[in-house]
Amino acid sequence: MTQTTKNLVYFERWMDPVGPEIIEAAGQDISLQKLAFSDPEDGNWEILAAAHGYQLLPTYEIEDPFYPKKPLIDRCPNLLAFSVTGAGYDMIDVDACTAAGILVVNQSGANAESVAQHVLGLMLVLCKRIVDGDRQMRRGPGDWGRWDFKGKELTGRTIGIIGLGNVGRRVSALGAVFGMKVIAYDPYISEDDFRERGAESVSYEEIFSAADFVSVNCPLSEETANMIGEGEYGLMKPTAYFITTARGGIHDEGALAVALGAGKIAGAGLDVFDPEPPLAAHPLMAFDNVIMSPHVAGITDDCLYNMSQYAAKQWITIFQGQRPPRLINPDAWPRYRERFEQIMGVAPKD
Numbered sequence: 324m325t326q327t328t329k330n331l332v333y334f335e336r337w338m339d340p341v342g343p344e345i346i347e348a349a350g351q352d353i354s355l356q357k358l359a360f361s362d363p364e365d366g367n368w369e370i371l372a373a374a375h376g377y378q379l380l381p382t383y384e385i386e387d388p389f390y391p392k393k394p395l396i397d398r399c400p401n402l403l404a405f406s407v408t409g410a411g412y413d414m415i416d417v418d419a420c421t422a423a424g425i426l427v428v429n430q431s432g433a434n435a436e437s438v439a440q441h442v443l444g445l446m447l448v449l450c451k452r453i454v455d456g457d458r459q460m461r462r463g464p465g466d467w468g469r470w471d472f473k474g475k476e477l478t479g480r481t482i483g484i485i486g487l488g489n490v491g492r493r494v495s496a497l498g499a500v501f502g503m504k505v506i507a508y509d510p511y512i513s514e515d516d517f518r519e520r521g522a523e524s525v526s527y528e529e530i531f532s533a534a535d536f537v538s539v540n541c542p543l544s545e546e547t548a549n550m551i552g553e554g555e556y557g558l559m560k561p562t563a564y565f566i567t568t569a570r571g572g573i574h575d576e577g578a579l580a581v582a583l584g585a586g587k588i589a590g591a592g593l594d595v596f597d598p599e600p601p602l603a604a605h606p607l608m609a610f611d612n613v614i615m616s617p618h619v620a621g622i623t624d625d626c627l628y629n630m631s632q633y634a635a636k637q638w639i640t641i642f643q644g645q646r647p648p649r650l651i652n653p654d655a656w657p658r659y660r661e662r663f664e665q666i667m668g669v670a671p672k673d
Contacts, residue, residue: 329642329667330401332356332370333378334389338408342378342631349639360386368398375403375666376638382414383599383618393419401666403659404641406634409434409621410489411570413543417652424658427651428637432489433629434621438568439493441620442538443501445592446482448614449564450475455611477501483534484522486541486569487512492520494538506533509541531558536566543570551575556582564590568620571597580606583613594620644671 331353337343346353356374358367367389371377377399379391389395391405396419404426405415412429420427448454451474459467482498484491484507495505499521507522508530517524531537537559541547552575559565565588567574576596582588590612596605599618607613621630637647644663646656663671 327352329353329376330356330370330374331376331378331638331642332358332374334358334360334380334385336380337378337631338634339627339631341628342635345632345635346638351639351642353638353642360389364388371395371399371402373401374399375401376406376641377402377404378406378634378638379408379414381408381618382411385414391415391420396420396423396425403663403666404428404638404647406430406637408634409630411542412651413570413572421652421655421658424655424662426641426647426655426659428641428647428649429651430630430633430637431649433633434626435489435493437623437626438490438540438620439497441568441594441616442490442494442540442566442592443497445566445568445594445614445616446477446536446538446564449590449592449612450477454614458611477503480504480535481506481533482536482538483507483525483530485509485527485530485537485539487517487520487522488540490568491538491540492522494540495521506530528558531555532560534563535560536564539567539569539573541569541573543572547573549573549575553578553581556587559588561587562589564588564592566592568594571595571599576601576605576607580610583607583610590614594618644669646671646673 329352343355346355356370358370377391379385391414393416396402402425405420407429410429410431412427415427417427452472456472478501481504484494484505487495487507487509491507495507498505505522506525507517508525508527514524525533539551549572551573556578565579579591583591592614593607594616595618637649640647660671
């Protein structure tokens with residue numbers, strides 16, 4: 324028997340109202356159901372057990388026991404796909420999804436411009452000492468003058484990008500606008516890709532030793548977890564800045580505090596932490612040459628609209644039985660096809 328209604332659930336809110344509007348206007352018999360963590364748990368589980376799709380909140384906004392892990396998968400026999408808010412999918416047990424024939428999709432590219440501009444914003448605030456000056460002016464006149472806040476230009480300096488994907492390539496382009504030399508490390512793209520994206524391919528070690536600004540723009544994975552620590556900070560020039568808008572857990576925050584305290588690097592611009600938000604007593608809070616933002620690089624009107632639109636259109640594609648454009652686990656497709664036909668009563672299209 325053909326299943327005509329496709330049940331799509333989400334908790335608390337969609338990123339932007341355009342998402343539900345697109346889904347409602349599509350006329351694809353998609354039943355969009357909003358849940359709340361404060362609702363009775365049994366009721367939420369009853370709805371999730373009948374769900375075919377689950378649109379996720381960002382990692383630190385999901386509450387137990389509704390994380391996209393194996394226990395939830397085992398309780399949701401009709402689930403066909405998880406969709407994340409933006410590009411990162413580290414909160415999902417992808418292996419368990421693949422084994423169960425559940426697709427994992429993201430909205431890669433939707434946040435690229437906003438995040439890349441945040442990277443440049445952190446760089447400018449640091450090298451132009453904008454926050455330093457603002458803090459001092461708020462304290463009032465004293466034994467200081469404008470010469471105490473001498474800054475530097477980006478022009479002619481080197482930015483080293485780790486991860487030259489959707490965000491990294493935009494960081495590369497924006498850096499070039501300021502007349503910067505762009506170097507990058509990304510073992511998953513070709514030399515032609517580096518040239519097309521305006522960056523010189525260098526070794527992982529050279530990123531740290533040669534750059535005036537190191538920008539981390541890669542996903543968090545088993546490969547990248549804790550990959551930046553004491554050794555990498557030790558390679559950096561004492562005049563260099565460390566910037567990350569990627570994910571907490573890629574860089575060692577304790578080792579960064581030690582490096583800053585020893586004057587081994589000039590400062591840092593940080594949008595991500597592990598966990599989030601960091602405690603007020605976090606050691607990095609003690610440094611005036613550290614600029615922090617609360618994981619907001621992608622929180623702009625434009626980005627939220629783009630991510631909502633991407634997600635909504637991808638759900639429509641999924642429920643039409645078509646292969647989604649931003650599929651993270653393609654190995655799940657054969658098992659998924661079998662399950663889709665069993666649950667929906669029609670075979671998906673390759």
